Amino acid sequence: MSFLDAVRGQKEREVAHLKAHPAPERRPWDAVRPFADTLRGSRGIIAEVKATSPSRPDFRNPSSPGNLARWYARSGAVAMSVVTDAANFGTSLDDLATMRRAAPLSVISKDFIIDPVQIRAAWAAGADAVLLIARMLDDADLRAFLAEVHALGLDALVECHDGREIERALTAGARVVGINNRDLSTLETDIARSERLLPRIPGDVVRVSESGLERRADIERLAGRGADAFLVGHALLLSGDPGRKVRELNGREDEDRVRVKICGLTTPEDAALCAAEGADLLGVIFAESPRRIGVDRARAIRVAAPYARLVGVFMDQDASLVAQTAAACDLDLIQLHGSESPEYLREVRRLTGRPLIKALTPGQIGDDTVRRYDEARYFLLDQPKAGGAAATGDPDWLEAAAALAAQGAELFLAGGLDSGTGSAPGGVRPFAIDICRAVEAAPGRKDPGRVHRFFQEVIR
Numbered sequence: 519m520s521f522l523d524a525v526r527g528q529k530e531r532e533v534a535h536l537k538a539h540p541a542p543e544r545r546p547w548d549a550v551r552p553f554a555d556t557l558r559g560s561r562g563i564i565a566e567v568k569a570t571s572p573s574r575p576d577f578r579n580p581s582s583p584g585n586l587a588r589w590y591a592r593s594g595a596v597a598m599s600v601v602t603d604a605a606n607f608g609t610s611l612d613d614l615a616t617m618r619r620a621a622p623l624s625v626i627s628k629d630f631i632i633d634p635v636q637i638r639a640a641w642a643a644g645a646d647a648v649l650l651i652a653r654m655l656d657d658a659d660l661r662a663f664l665a666e667v668h669a670l671g672l673d674a675l676v677e678c679h680d681g682r683e684i685e686r687a688l689t690a691g692a693r694v695v696g697i698n699n700r701d702l703s704t705l706e707t708d709i710a711r712s713e714r715l716l717p718r719i720p721g722d723v724v725r726v727s728e729s730g731l732e733r734r735a736d737i738e739r740l741a742g743r744g745a746d747a748f749l750v751g752h753a754l755l756l757s758g759d760p761g762r763k764v765r766e767l768n769g770r771e772d773e774d775r776v777r778v779k780i781c782g783l784t785t786p787e788d789a790a791l792c793a794a795e796g797a798d799l800l801g802v803i804f805a806e807s808p809r810r811i812g813v814d815r816a817r818a819i820r821v822a823a824p825y826a827r828l829v830g831v832f833m834d835q836d837a838s839l840v841a842q843t844a845a846a847c848d849l850d851l852i853q854l855h856g857s858e859s860p861e862y863l864r865e866v867r868r869l870t871g872r873p874l875i876k877a878l879t880p881g882q883i884g885d886d887t888v889r890r891y892d893e894a895r896y897f898l899l900d901q902p903k904a905g906g907a908a909a910t911g912d913p914d915w916l917e918a919a920a921a922l923a924a925q926g927a928e929l930f931l932a933g934g935l936d937s938g939t940g941s942a943p944g945g946v947r948p949f950a951i952d953i954c955r956a957v958e959a960a961p962g963r964k965d966p967g968r969v970h971r972f973f974q975e976v977i978r
């Protein structure tokens with residue numbers, strides 16, 4: 519029995535339940551947000567949410583739908599998708615409603631629709647579009663379901679896998695056609711399917727490529743074949759840092775560029791300045807430090823730099839407090855700068871669902887550091903302050919950086935990095951450099967001239 523055959527039986531039972539408990543007659547939401555018009559010509563990312571996946575039995579998404587929705591919107595996604603099939607993907611129409619409240623993007627409900635009652639349920643939950651899989655519907659149902667979708671003011675993404683299905687979708691009146699690079703019978707993926715089939719969809723129809731998209735080169739390759747937008751799920755959720763992955767796929771961040779984190783921000787004005795100059799990440803400190811701030815100030819910084827990725831820095835603080843602060847300040851990442859154990863990292867990850875940066879000293883680096891701290895997405899290595907300077911480099915610091923890099927870690931390097939191009943001495947190329955004092959006028963206050971010179975002369 520194929521995956522689709524098994525799903526159909528499940529959906530028949532769900533349909534019976536929905537018919538016994540019909541959706542409200544009035545939609546308790548604001549107006550339907552445009553989906554098709556938003557996608558047309560955008561070359562943008564439709565960012566997906568799901569908790570599990572039949573094609574990846576080991577996959578578990580630890581991040582909440584609301585957090586993901588905010589990260590996706592902040593990172594430039596043009597729309598969102600949620601797989602509303604709890605039995606197989608662990609997410610439902612309740613999660614769709616959460617996402618709609620969390621971000622201003624349109625959201626598509628991706629389900630295995632076999633009856634109009636499912637369309638009405640998605641409409642009532644706040645969907646702006648629904649998925650119709652051509653392979654699951656005969657011609658009469660496809661026409662009827664599209665009519666129901668359009669009568670409710672929604673859009674439909676009609677998913678196809680071959681040329682015959684594209685012809686059927688167009689004949690039925692589809693306005694948005696998707697090419698799923700994953701075969702739903704075998705769950706195998708091949709993006710060459712989009713390359714072959716996209717040119718067969720007329721230019722006045724919105725064209726979407728779905729699944730198997732891993733890098734910016736994939737997006738550019740299929741945009742050249744006529745794709746208007748790209749529905750991406752696995753690549754985001756398996757990356758360990760979905761916000762970063764959206765930025766890479768839509769071209770906001772060069773996948774191979776050294777990023778810049780400006781840390782120790784204490785005012786909304788400085789945060790806005792650093793974001794405008796080109797900082798990829800902004801750091802706010804909640805641990806003991808001359809630059810420590812509270813939740814209210816961090817919230818003000820979030821408002822001042824709404825599209826920036828905000829990193830909260832903690833040191834040996836209660837995990838529940840870290841989680842509460844992360845939620846209150848809408849942090850994108852959490853940096854742990856103390857003696858936190860691998861077990862502590864697992865607890866923080868469980869409580870927050872956020873990517874973690876673990877700061878370490880050279881003396882803490884061993885042969886299995888990355889494996890032991892398996893919940894850390896990134897590692898930060900701080901060069902000793904006493905006598906440390908990036909131009910020469912502390913030998914232990916350089917050796918530790920090389921050891922972490924050899925273990926596959928993506929590194930933030932910090933400590934005296936106020937000159938050069940961001941490539942550390944010794945040939946270690948970090949994921950990011952972490953700057954604080956080098957651009958300050960005083961502890962916690964950034965100097966606009968130094969910030970500007972840093973980005974103009976050092977980074978560019």
